[in-house]
Amino acid sequence: MTVYNIALIGFGGVNRALAGLIATKNPQWERQLGFQLNIVAVSDLYLGSVISPNGLDPRMLTEANFTKGGFGQLSGGSSEADNETVIKLAPADIVVEATFTNPKDGEPAVSHCRWALQAGKHVVTTNKGPVALAAQELKALAKSRGVRFEYEGAVMSGTPVMRLADKTLAGAEMKGFEGILNGTSNFVLGRMEGGLDFSSAVKEAQALGYAEADPTADVEGHDVRLKVVILANELLGANLKPEDVTCEGISRLSPHDIETAAKENCRWKLIGSAARGVDGIVVGSVAPKRLALEHPLAGVGGATNAVSLNTELLGSVTITGPGAGRVETAYALLSDIVAIHTTQPSREAKEAA
Numbered sequence: 001m002t003v004y005n006i007a008l009i010g011f012g013g014v015n016r017a018l019a020g021l022i023a024t025k026n027p028q029w030e031r032q033l034g035f036q037l038n039i040v041a042v043s044d045l046y047l048g049s050v051i052s053p054n055g056l057d058p059r060m061l062t063e064a065n066f067t068k069g070g071f072g073q074l075s076g077g078s079s080e081a082d083n084e085t086v087i088k089l090a091p092a093d094i095v096v097e098a099t100f101t102n103p104k105d106g107e108p109a110v111s112h113c114r115w116a117l118q119a120g121k122h123v124v125t126t127n128k129g130p131v132a133l134a135a136q137e138l139k140a141l142a143k144s145r146g147v148r149f150e151y152e153g154a155v156m157s158g159t160p161v162m163r164l165a166d167k168t169l170a171g172a173e174m175k176g177f178e179g180i181l182n183g184t185s186n187f188v189l190g191r192m193e194g195g196l197d198f199s200s201a202v203k204e205a206q207a208l209g210y211a212e213a214d215p216t217a218d219v220e221g222h223d224v225r226l227k228v229v230i231l232a233n234e235l236l237g238a239n240l241k242p243e244d245v246t247c248e249g250i251s252r253l254s255p256h257d258i259e260t261a262a263k264e265n266c267r268w269k270l271i272g273s274a275a276r277g278v279d280g281i282v283v284g285s286v287a288p289k290r291l292a293l294e295h296p297l298a299g300v301g302g303a304t305n306a307v308s309l310n311t312e313l314l315g316s317v318t319i320t321g322p323g324a325g326r327v328e329t330a331y332a333l334l335s336d337i338v339a340i341h342t343t344q345p346s347r348e349a350k351e352a353a
């Protein structure tokens, strides 16, 4: 049986949900996917860090009500988050990076990924910072160390837009995309349409685990801007940086704007898009758009995301699915590990070689 030892960096909604899945689904994963996951380390800014080479009980991790510095009570634990030691020294095959997204320079997550890859460990992440701001460097580093840098959850949570575009639509010739790429703002717009005020709607999105640590990133479009950069660079071969993408969020939309749109059979949506122009240059933008109800993206509600991929050979292909949520995003991490598992020789095979 293949067991992947994993180290969790950040133990908030997403990594906690992954630990919860591990607690119940390991036997099923062994039968269906051919591996189990074993948590050998966790490091979190608030809780501290712990290394346990034989593995930590995932149920204990999710059910114990740890307070600040609480990992210090565990054997092998410390009340300080020593991410660097955990990443470099814990006996992990895979480092799971799910700390907060820093839209400015991606740190400290970029360093977390760099340390792991340099140490010959695979990285799976849902963190948009390292992917939008340092993907080229991290992919090259992974390649040079014979490991993988995987990040399906960085866009549309567990909905597999990047793998779909890369693998299943290979050769379809991608020309551009437009979509709803932020669950929180889409949820907020829907709740406002139902009569709720803006800040109560944002609070609901936070409670449901959709929002960023600072929800300004969601409502001002900065989160979508990172996702536009990621998709443009991945799908269109661009080399965009966040500052190349114009960005306006939903915070200036008033209840009156939303009501008026509804009366006129329209709906506001925060749309992220990019396209290659005739000059070959890829241009991206984020802005609220008033869509007629017949528009394919107008009916996408709640934290659901959708993106229409514009291809030369197939025309428009739209993928819809969860764009945020703890378990949904933890699934993206599992899908990255499946991708690693299906293309990497097992540890046993490596040892036998």
Ligand SMILES: NC(=O)C1=CN([C@@H]2O[C@H](COP(=O)(O)OP(=O)(O)OC[C@H]3O[C@@H](n4cnc5c(N)ncnc54)[C@H](O)[C@@H]3O)[C@@H](O)[C@H]2O)C=CC1
Binding pocket: 009, 010, 011, 012, 013, 014, 015, 043, 044, 045, 046, 047, 081, 083, 098, 099, 100, 101, 108, 126, 127, 128, 153, 154, 155, 157, 209, 210, 211, 212, 213, 323, 324, 325, 326, 329
């Ligand atoms: N929640 C969602 O629906 C989605 C989240 N993401 C991304 O996944 C990542 C994790 O998201 P959540 O778990 O929802 O966030 P969260 O805010 O619930 O958890 C983040 C955790 O990271 C810890 N942390 C922050 N800085 C740290 C540091 N320097 N070292 C160690 N720990 C640190 C915090 O204490 C917190 O426990 C974020 O980057 C987010 O943008 C991506 C797709 C969807």
Ligand SMILES: N[C@@H](CC=O)C(=O)O
Binding pocket: 154, 156, 157, 181, 182, 183, 184, 185, 210, 211, 212, 218, 223, 323, 324, 325
């Ligand atoms: N805060 C983000 C989470 C996923 O990236 C969102 O609401 O879409």
